[in-house]
Amino acid sequence: xxxxxKSWIYMGLLDDKAVExxxxxxxxxxxxxxxLINELLHGNPVLLNEGYLVNNDFVSASVAxxxxxxxxxxxxxxxxxxxxxxxxxSLAEMPSKMAHIKSFRERTxxxxxxxxxxxLGELDxxxxxxxxxxxxxxxxxxxxxxxLARRLLDRKASAHSLGIGAHVKSGVLHEFxxxxxxxxxxxxxxxxxxxxxxxxxxxNDPDKTNDRxxxxxxxxxxxxxxxxxxxxxxxxxxxxxxxxxxxxxxPAFDDLLxxxxxxxxxxxxxxxxxxxxxxxxxxxxPKALRSIxxxxxxxNQARAGWTSLxxxxxxxxxxxxxxxxxELALASREYSARLAEHLGKDLKRDTLESLIDYxxxxxxxxxxTAAGTALGGLPGGAIGFGIGYAVTRARKKVVGSVVRKxxxxxxxxxxxxxxxxxxxxxxxxxxxxRRTAPSxxxxxxxxxxxxxAQLKPFG
Numbered sequence: 001x002x003x004x005x006k007s008w009i010y011m012g013l014l015d016d017k018a019v020e021x022x023x024x025x026x027x028x029x030x031x032x033x034x035x036l037i038n039e040l041l042h043g044n045p046v047l048l049n050e051g052y053l054v055n056n057d058f059v060s061a062s063v064a065x066x067x068x069x070x071x072x073x074x075x076x077x078x079x080x081x082x083x084x085x086x087x088x089x090s091l092a093e094m095p096s097k098m099a100h101i102k103s104f105r106e107r108t109x110x111x112x113x114x115x116x117x118x119x120l121g122e123l124d125x126x127x128x129x130x131x132x133x134x135x136x137x138x139x140x141x142x143x144x145x146x147x148l149a150r151r152l153l154d155r156k157a158s159a160h161s162l163g164i165g166a167h168v169k170s171g172v173l174h175e176f177x178x179x180x181x182x183x184x185x186x187x188x189x190x191x192x193x194x195x196x197x198x199x200x201x202x203x204n205d206p207d208k209t210n211d212r213x214x215x216x217x218x219x220x221x222x223x224x225x226x227x228x229x230x231x232x233x234x235x236x237x238x239x240x241x242x243x244x245x246x247x248x249x250x251p252a253f254d255d256l257l258x259x260x261x262x263x264x265x266x267x268x269x270x271x272x273x274x275x276x277x278x279x280x281x282x283x284x285x286p287k288a289l290r291s292i293x294x295x296x297x298x299x300n301q302a303r304a305g306w307t308s309l310x311x312x313x314x315x316x317x318x319x320x321x322x323x324x325x326x327e328l329a330l331a332s333r334e335y336s337a338r339l340a341e342h343l344g345k346d347l348k349r350d351t352l353e354s355l356i357d358y359x360x361x362x363x364x365x366x367x368x369t370a371a372g373t374a375l376g377g378l379p380g381g382a383i384g385f386g387i388g389y390a391v392t393r394a395r396k397k398v399v400g401s402v403v404r405k406x407x408x409x410x411x412x413x414x415x416x417x418x419x420x421x422x423x424x425x426x427x428x429x430x431x432x433x434r435r436t437a438p439s440x441x442x443x444x445x446x447x448x449x450x451x452x453a454q455l456k457p458f459g
Contacts (some may be wrong), residue, residue: 008047008080008134009039009440010235012228012247016055016103017192021220023248032058033069033282035246036079040292041277041339043307044244046079047134049231053081053120054095054107063123064116072290074123080132081123082235084458087135092121102193136458137234142188143456144230145195146181152252153177162252164222167214176202176219188456195223225250232441234455236448244442254433256447263411265421266428272313273329275306276336284343292342302338306331314407406432 098104232245
């Protein structure tokens with residue numbers, strides 16, 4: 001059984017409710033492959049919630065058939081699964097143990113459940129052997145729901161400030177949050193189910209809304225953001241490595257990224273030397289993609305060199321970046337060439353538009369003792385988080401992405417920066433706060449630890 005020591009990317013976009021109530025795109029087999037390839041090429045191990053294995057049809061179909069890219073990457077040890085019962089009961093037993101939650105209970109009643117149950121047993125053994133059966137965070141997730149909902153209620157957030165004002169009235173939002181917090185203070189179980197039940201109750205009340213569908217979608221989108229930020233905070237608080245979560249950047253929780261009263265210097269990193277990969281890689285043979293992970297292979301060595309230089313470029317002081325940039329440009333060309341050589345017959349040479357036009361991950365650094373105090377008594381030292389925006393689009397039935405990358409530094413109080421740089425930084429921070437797009441966010445462990453102090457232990 002693994003401890004949370006890897007720098008995982010938690011795939012919130014595969015959550016069954018994010019699939020049912022999507023933000024701007026729907027998850028299909030193609031987008032699932034796209035998301036996985038994104039992380040594979042950049043060396044970011046992927047972490048799945050155990051619920052995806054049974055409640056996400058694309059994920060469960062891959063597990064049941066033992067085919068496809070997801071299965072290959074699980075078998076290769078690149079994908080981990082976060083499991084409540086790690087060390088206590090198997091993934092095959094998990095849905096029965098979670099039968100108090102509607103989606104798990106209903107899944108075991110489907111005709112294909114016996115086949116999936118058997119494959120979950122095998123998957124459990126493989127993950128255990130690879131050290132990728134990751135224990136659930138040590139906190140009760142219901143207490144995280146309560147803490148974040150109370151946070152919204154206490155700050156008297158308007159519906160407009162949360163990005164849902166087109167479909168939800170602020171008075172109704174406050175009434176909803178009050179009802180939710182009141183119930184959760186007495187019973188932490190079924191936190192997400194209760195949110196959905198409350199949404200349906202309000203949506204069907206003409207005194208609350210005359211836009212039933214819009215209200216339901218807006219409030220369930222907010223629930224998804226709350227769930228993903230909650231999971232990211234819980235994982236980060238119990239981790240010795242950086243944990244990122246895929247979700248939508250949310251104005252509901254941007255104060256977790258940019259605590260009020262602190263100064264930030266934000267810079268756009270999109271101008272770095274880019275990795276260019278044909279879009280047709282989405283249809284490449286899963287076994288060939290898996291073999292990119294084979295240590296000692298030319299393509300694996302090229303990936304390691306490129307990711308190492310990219311990280312060095314991000315972490316370097318601005319004046320040193322041009323020196324690293326030349327090496328990074330060479331490494332980008334080498335890696336792209338090795339990928340083309342490795343995947344050869346699976347890549348169409350006439351589609352040379354890039355699937356990935358960026359480097360995954362964002363480096364964020366430099367908290368000071370003074371900043372730690374401003375954060376509410378947090379210890380001094382580095383607290384980092386990352387933001388990377390994925391803008392997905394379909395073109396000729398093939399999904400590609402362009403991602404904007406930012407580096408955000410928490411500044412010491414006395415550090416002076418030019419007015420022009422300060423204004424540029426202010427615009428970037430405001431743009432990040434307003435952004436509504438799928439994102440990869442690395443939440444600060446120091447902030448996560450402070451949040452975790454409000455939570456009830458799990459178990």
